[in-house]
Amino acid sequence: MKRHPRLVALVCAHAALHTLSCAAPYEEEGEPIDLAAEAVLGPAEGTASSLDIASWNIEWFGDTSNGPSDETLQLQNARDVISGADMDIWGVAEIVSTAQFNSLKSQLPGYSGFLANDAAVTGGSGSYSATEQKVGILYKSSVATLQSAKVILTASDYDFAGRPPLEVKLSVTLGGVTDSVVVIVLHAKATSDNASWQRRQNASNALKSYLDTSYPTGKVFVVGDWNDDVDTSITPMKPSPYQNFVSDSLGYTFVTKALTDAGISSTTGYPDLIDHHLVTNDLNASYVSGSVKVYPADSFIPSYGTTTSDHFPVFSRYTWSGGGGGGSAQVILNEICANEPGSNTAGEFIEIVNVGGTSASIGGWTLSDATGVRHTFAAGTTLAAGKAIAVFGGASAIPAGLANAVACSSGTLGLGNGSEQVCLKDGGGGVKDCFTYTNALSGTDGVSMNRSPDGGPNGTFVLHNAVGAGSSSAGKRASGAAW
Missing domain, CATH: 3.60.10.10 (Endonuclease/exonuclease/phosphatase)
Known part of the structure; x- marks a missing residue:
């Protein structure tokens, strides 16, 4: 009967690790040891x-x-x-x-x-x-x-x-x-x-x-x-x-x-x-x-x-609970339309999404650019888990029937078609999310920039038509489905 020294050592070490007794492994007469099958691995640490x-x-x-x-x-x-x-x-x-x-x-x-x-x-x-x-x-x-x-x-x-x-x-x-x-x-x-x-x-x-x-x-x-x-x-x-x-x-x-x-x-x-x-x-x-x-x-x-x-x-x-980690709220910038269709700046919009596990109270939160605060969410505003709200430059551009959209409180978003930074901050001025874009994402008339994957907090911003249907999807998923 032949014993493989490395296999014996591995078995003994593994047994010692689990406070088990260690007996030498053996093979039946004429039956070779399959090292690949019998190799002793270390203790598992991951969980499902x-x-x-x-x-x-x-x-x-x-x-x-x-x-x-x-x-x-x-x-x-x-x-x-x-x-x-x-x-x-x-x-x-x-x-x-x-x-x-x-x-x-x-x-x-x-x-x-x-x-x-x-x-x-x-x-x-x-x-x-x-x-x-x-x-x-x-x-x-x-x-x-x-x-x-x-x-x-x-x-x-x-x-x-x-x-x-x-x-x-x-x-x-x-x-x-x-x-x-x-x-x-x-x-x-x-x-x-x-x-x-x-x-x-x-x-x-x-x-x-x-x-x-x-x-x-x-x-x-x-x-x-x-x-x-x-x-x-x-x-x-x-x-x-x-x-x-x-x-x-x-x-x-x-x-x-x-x-x-x-x-x-x-x-x-x-x-x-x-x-x-x-x-x-x-x-x-x-x-x-x-x-x-x-x-x-x-x-x-x-x-x-x-x-x-x-x-x-x-x-x-x-x-693991996704979104906000530990089931908490997490609100992100998800879609930005800086280059509105045509020349009506009311068509500019910023969509935010709560990708966390609980509702977020966003009353007093702000959307700002390099110039200053462009929108302040009304007191008492909440954003449920998994839901979105779009802020438009003007009420006239909000599509009919889009209930989860509001007009910018300052009267304009004023988003540049070149380089610009958009920030979402809480009522105390704490940064919840910021994104700086360039002309590569804002230079196409009527086409927004959207996270890829849609709603992914670590997703990269890309042109909307690279991630979903159509040129934009304010207040909706990139596919056009409801949040």
């Missing part, structure tokens, strides 16, 4: 009711000159970790070989994904070469579908060590509820010298400015290898280069800071936590308390640090 997020730097994955020397074993171990953990979305870093990544993906039934240099990624091939370390994403196709992907912050390429972040917009469906999320995967500059710290801080400032401007509301995850901690820096006598995010507690939360505070490391040989999950405040309320963890893959993979990676996976989980 939560959105489960993972990040992992898989050290020099697929590079035959660096990192683990046995590429076949590294791939097998990576497959076992990802399959066993059962997480919904993985942001991965330090992937060198596209072929090796595709081989990994092919051994993960139910997962789709790509690297930053993939043809599906806008700007990716110009930012990442075939031999560079790349960031990428894997996601369960039963949970998420791809909306768009692009490489961002390329102007800060040097500060990101030649690895600008990958931004992926996904439509997520759980429990019959669909909503959009943004996943940004990054791999920051490494090492603890002062120059590297400065580059990390520069990159952090660029990232925060981008997020503040692009996603003042919405569900955004930023995950990956940040190569520094969030309490103090790994660089001696320096603050965390990510203090700008830590200080903005109303806008962002490092859910991984709990691990930092507990003194937990995310690598095999370094004392600090340098792999993090940052979320916007629209997600923080949905965070499953206590779910963040460093996954102990070395508990079931022998010689993990030399065969697999010098980083451990990091996990966090989130409740």
Whole structure:
């Protein structure tokens, strides 16, 4: 009777992890062991009711000159970790070989994904070469579908060590509820010298400015290898280069800071936590308390640090109710018609939609442009969950029978046909949503700009005729159906 040493070790480690007794596996006389069928995977962490997020730097994955020397074993171990953990979305870093990544993906039934240099990624091939370390994403196709992907912050390429972040917009469906999320995967500059710290801080400032401007509301995850901690820096006598995010507690939360505070490391040989999950405040309320963890893959993979990676996976989980996160109200700008049909400016309109789970009291809320406030919603105005209201430049342009529309309180919206910013603010002046458009979206007479997907809080604005029927759909879905 022959025993396979790796299988024995995996079984024993897995049993120890669950405080079970461990007996050596065996085979019937003449019956060969099927390693693919009998390989022991790690403990599952994902759940059917939560959105489960993972990040992992898989050290020099697929590079035959660096990192683990046995590429076949590294791939097998990576497959076992990802399959066993059962997480919904993985942001991965330090992937060198596209072929090796595709081989990994092919051994993960139910997962789709790509690297930053993939043809599906806008700007990716110009930012990442075939031999560079790349960031990428894997996601369960039963949970998420791809909306768009692009490489961002390329102007800060040097500060990101030649690895600008990958931004992926996904439509997520759980429990019959669909909503959009943004996943940004990054791999920051490494090492603890002062120059590297400065580059990390520069990159952090660029990232925060981008997020503040692009996603003042919405569900955004930023995950990956940040190569520094969030309490103090790994660089001696320096603050965390990510203090700008830590200080903005109303806008962002490092859910991984709990691990930092507990003194937990995310690598095999370094004392600090340098792999993090940052979320916007629209997600923080949905965070499953206590779910963040460093996954102990070395508990079931022998010689993990030399065969697999010098980083451990990091996990966090989130409740899922769509729209406003946790069932709360969330009102967004959904459609803007700046270039009215003909020359009657009364035909300009702004449509807002409550994509959250509860009614929103919007009395006293305002719509404004760069000039100032153009409309103030009347006291007592409410917007039910899943409903829309359109504000027109003048009452004469409101289509007959359109009940969920009002005329602008100032008498005009005054939207420019060039570059303009439209903001929705609450009664206290707090920004609920803002969007800056250019002539590319406002230069066609009578054609509005609309979020794609329609009603998606993280959707990109496109010309209406690219997302729905006709040139506009004030107070209605892009398809023309009622909200």
